Amino acid sequence: MGSHRLSRRGLLASIGVIAATPLLDACGSPKENNPGTTSQTDLSKVLPAFVPATSVKPDIASVTGAAGGVTDPTFLSYPASPPKTVTGPVGSGGTYVTMTPLWGAIPPSSGNAYYDAVNKELGATVKIQPADGNTYGDLLAPLFASDKLPDWIDIPSWNISKLNFGEAVRTKFADLTPYLSGDNIKQYPNLAAIPTNAWVSAVWNGKLYGLPIYSSGAVVAGAYFYRKDLFDKAGVSADIKSVADLEAVGKALTNAAAGQWAFDDLFGDDAGYIGQLYGFPSGNYPWTDNGGKLVHRYETDGIVEALNWHAKMVKAGYLHPDAVANNSQNAKQRFWSGKVAVCADGTGAWNGDDTKSGAAANPSYNRQAFKTFSATGGQPTVEIGNGAGMYSYLNKKLSDKQIKELLSIANYLAAPYGSAEWLTVNFGVSGTHYTMQDGNPLLTEQGSKEIATSYQFLASPLSPTTVKSGNAQVAKDYAAWQADMVKYLKKPLFYGMNVSEPAQFGSLTQPMKDTITDVKLGRKPISAWTEAVANWRRQGGDDLRKFYEDIRTKYGTGQ
Known part of the structure; x- marks a missing residue:
């Protein structure tokens, strides 16, 4: 099982202060309005409450440190009996178009048993449309300009500098503040288990717009x-x-x-x-x-x-x-x-x-x-760095009912590592897409062809530390180092x-x-x-x- 600490520094050292399109008037001085900026007072009003996950017990539990930092939970093997974290229906039969980046081979979209299996669990049709991550940023500006954004889109922080995002977010994407701010997020327990510092860069102009992707609770430079x-x-x-x-x-x-x-x-x-x-x-x-x-x-x-x-x-x-x-x-x-x-x-x-x-x-x-x-x-x-390097956004044209359905789907996709839902989202169907080997899921030949990071770029849980290359000691050592480091965050x-x-x-x-x-x-x-x-x-x-x-x-x- 691979570690879910991504190596790309853009995902671990998120961009919170960004260079954007000009905000100067003709005289060269800053405008009165600074699109995107949120005061600390307003930020505290809209940030979701943090409620750590308790449904799955890691081998080494997260540690809360200074500045709101939370270490990543550590798993030495996948739980033998993965619990379900979502009860009752997830979606209500809606159909949605998405867009996400992908660094690697794009799997087939038609006849993909993995997509079919996940969508069956979601109770909705979430059409996955991955695009080459290396050129992903080039695709975004034309979409924004033509107002042809999909229902649900992932936008890496390093791609927003050319989008005048602080201004565009108000006209393009749904305001999630009424649904997720404060205790409202408790309707979606798996989203509530994402640490607070992962949400800060999802707030624009005093409102919450984005869902954190591959979050971590104690991001540092290295x-x-x-x-x-x-x-x-x-x-x-x-x-x-x-x-x-x-x-x-x-x-x-x-x-x-x-x-x-x-x-x-x-x-x-x-x-x-x-x-x-x-x-x-x-x-x-x-x-x-x-x-x-x-x-x-x-x-x-x-x-x-x-x-x-x-x-x-x-x-x-x-x-x-x-x-x-x-x-x-x-x-x-x-x-x-x-x-x-x-x-x-x-x-x-x-x-x-x-x-x-x-x-x-x-x-x-x-x-x-x-x-x-x-x-x-x-x-x-x-x-401490921002807890996520990319966020997903919902189209402003969606109705209240559709937004709630997609947030329910996001809650499923954000099920923690160790859960039954996480296995489905990341590995598909047992026996078809993966088998268990030495306590961890391993992709089959079909799984390798049909599965790539996709749903995870729409919503994902707090990233765990897991065993990679069969070396459990590495995971233990990293957990111990992180538990010491988190004491000194500011x-x-x-x-x-x-x-x-x-x-x-x-x-x-x-x-x-x-x-x-x-x-x-x-x-x-x-x-x-x-x-x-x-x-x-x-x-x-x-x-x-x-x-x-x-x-x-x-x-x-x-x-």
């Missing part, structure tokens, strides 16, 4: 992974509490003559990882407050310290030469083969796949992650407010990313960064700050 087998062999401690401890690892585990280096790139794109260590914003929410003034991550002392430290590691020779050359294509292979002992990566990489025969050169290969720590050894903090400024940035600011980021690369790898001195920040401010950074100050004045900061 982790610092290490090869425990290499640490043990060298007698090096993995109890890392500061960057000073990490430097000691660099010295102990670097042997260029033997083709081994301690580190790969530990910084990440646009400081995506190292902000966790140095305490500056590192995700999709780049602002922090310093004495009442909004400060961008580019302006923080923390990023300067991080750049200096990383360049120091490069100069010491602790980074693999390919990492120093900014070659990330073979980064995973460098870690698997033991050429580097420590790397930064998304949590989706920790799923057991790399323990397959042949993936790792060393048969004793053991990936682990350092417990959350800070650069100085003090109390660490980790920014919400960044403007969290979940769906702020649409004017398009004129879209060109500000790339020059900064390029400078980060040059400085972190020792190609340019730290003075180049100082100069880049000054240019960033002159070329629009200060105007962007004013834009967010205006947002803060009108809507607050989401804290």
Whole structure:
């Protein structure tokens, strides 16, 4: 059974602050109205109540941490007697057209026994129409423009920047607030079991519109992974509490003559990882407050310290030469083969796949992650990301009766892992589409042809951690790491407010990313960064700050 922690960072680090079409008037200043933005007060009024699922008992239960974070439930095998979570009829015979992305081969639509079986359980005809996920975004704008949207559509967060979504959502999609806000969602228990932070980016203009897909309750940028087998062999401690401890690892585990280096790139794109260590914003929410003034991550002392430290590691020779050359294509292979002992990566990489025969050169290969720590050894903090990277929406033209029917169907599709409904939605019919092997469902030849991710992109439950490649220990290790990490979560400024940035600011980021690369790898001195920040401010950074100050004045900061 595969892990349902998706590896695509777009699904685990959802986009909450988005660059959208221009919102400027002729004079270049922000309009009074900021389509999409929701104040914290309004957000709290419309968010659904969270009622954890109790129908299925995982092997390792979810843990609730700080900032509303909830760890993923862990299953070591599928329950032998999966319970039903939905009683009575689901649909009422309606017929609906859907549109979802799909990364992979599109199964046949006619004569598909899997579709027939699921629709029979749903009591409705849900016509699945998958489209190539790689070009999915190109299909959306024409649909919006022609007003030919289907009844139910999945829209990934990374595809909405060209849709003026904050404005369009009001005219195209059904307002689900009356049906799902607060305790109203308790009519749909499986939807109510989706954590609160997965719903925040489904709220636009103070109303709830979307259903979270592949939600997670404790999304973070990633982790610092290490090869425990290499640490043990060298007698090096993995109890890392500061960057000073990490430097000691660099010295102990670097042997260029033997083709081994301690580190790969530990910084990440646009400081995506190292902000966790140095305490500056590192995700999709780049602002922090310093004495009442909004400060961008580019302006923080923390990023300067991080750049200096990383360049120091490069100069010491602790980074693999390919990492120093900014070659990330073979980064995973460098870690698997033991050429580097420590790397930064998304949590989706920790799923057991790399323990397959042949993936790792060393048969004793053991990936682990350092417990959350800070650069100085003090109390660490980790920014919580949005709990979903894509959402599905219902067409505004649907009647009240149709909306209720589709929400009832969504409740079925969102049945938790371990339930009878989850098996049907994900694996179809026992004996036809799957058989049980070592306690987990395995697709048959027919199942492999007819089943692909489809209904799940319309509604899905809290993503579980499951055993992949037969390695139960990986699932246990990830659960333990997540339970520790969730204690340190915090919400960044403007969290979940769906702020649409004017398009004129879209060109500000790339020059900064390029400078980060040059400085972190020792190609340019730290003075180049100082100069880049000054240019960033002159070329629009200060105007962007004013834009967010205006947002803060009108809507607050989401804290």
